Amino acid sequence: MKIGFIGAGNVAQTYAKYLVRYGHEVVLSNSRGPDSLNELVRGIGSNAKTGTVQEAAMQDIAILCVRWEQAKQALAEVSDWSGRILVDATNRPSSEDAEGKTSSEIIASYAPGAGVIKALNTLVMNWMPAPSENDRKLVLFMSGDDKAAKQKLARILDEAGFAPVDLGGLIESGRLQEFGAPLSGLHMDLIKRMNS
Template sequence: MDFGIIGAGVIGQALAGHLVAAGHRVVLSNSRGPDTLGDTVARLGPSATAGTVVQAAAADMVFLAVRWQDIPAALADVPSWDGRILVDTTNQIAGPAPGDRVDLGSDTGSEFVARHAPGARVIKAFNTLYARYIAPDPRHAEGRQLLFYAGDDADAKTAFHVLADEIGFAPVDAGPLRDGGRLMQVGGGPLSALHALKQD
């Protein structure tokens, strides 16, 4: 599979690093254009290239790693998802303080994302982990970093599970997008900020 990443901040670069280390090709994108990512992709190596958001979104599996308030704009130019997998790593937080959480009513964050990416098979993942647990090698002497994920499409979930395991995480299926998303959601979800290791 080819992979795309929308958002080149700390999370996006960390995911790109894991994918490249596993031998995959990655297209990294941001809102400022590929010309601003030269140093980043050079550091990642020849398997990483810079592209537009549309080019990144053309990959088989795409990771969304932008700020919450940037989601609509980040996805607006993608004409069609055609069943491609979109991994939503975001949290509905509009600022640094706990009170900056965005109230979506009965919706989960990934349901909001899915509405902005019609035709995508959305997987929720990585949002329960602080960046400092995502960036380094998730394999430790004591075990592998647990990675919770949720989604509604069985094949997409299987593809994501295989990938997460390949790059070193211990993936755990948290259920469908709505129910699992609630468990993983910042501000009350019991899996949010749960950092634990699985012994192999």
């Protein structure tokens, strides 16, 4: 499967390493252009490459992992989000007044037509083991209204050694994943792998 990352910071790099290790292809992008990422992708693996934001968005699944204040501009670089799967891995500052809207509702408004899934935003990257050292399946929560899109993401995450848990719809379930909400920062193992 091919996964595009819009943003190339700690979140993108961490998940890209897991995905590449398990055979998936990743495209990393940022606002400074592909050439600025050449050295970074070499450290991720042979299945990683650089691209533009538009190229990242054209992959089977696109993952938005920029800072909250950069999200609108980053998504505006793609002219048509229709039919695309967009994973919202951002965390909106808890101090921002969004008039009762969840962060993913706002992200969905920036990418009309996309099947938006809230996921990959609750784990603390500094606490995550390297893929080669991980002998457990970390739980990853996801919320969204597009069941087919969630199934596709779940399959990829499972193949990459995680335990995806579908919480339900984008708005109500997504609230549980907001920064400062009950699932934010929660690290949990669903399955322990036994040594043979």
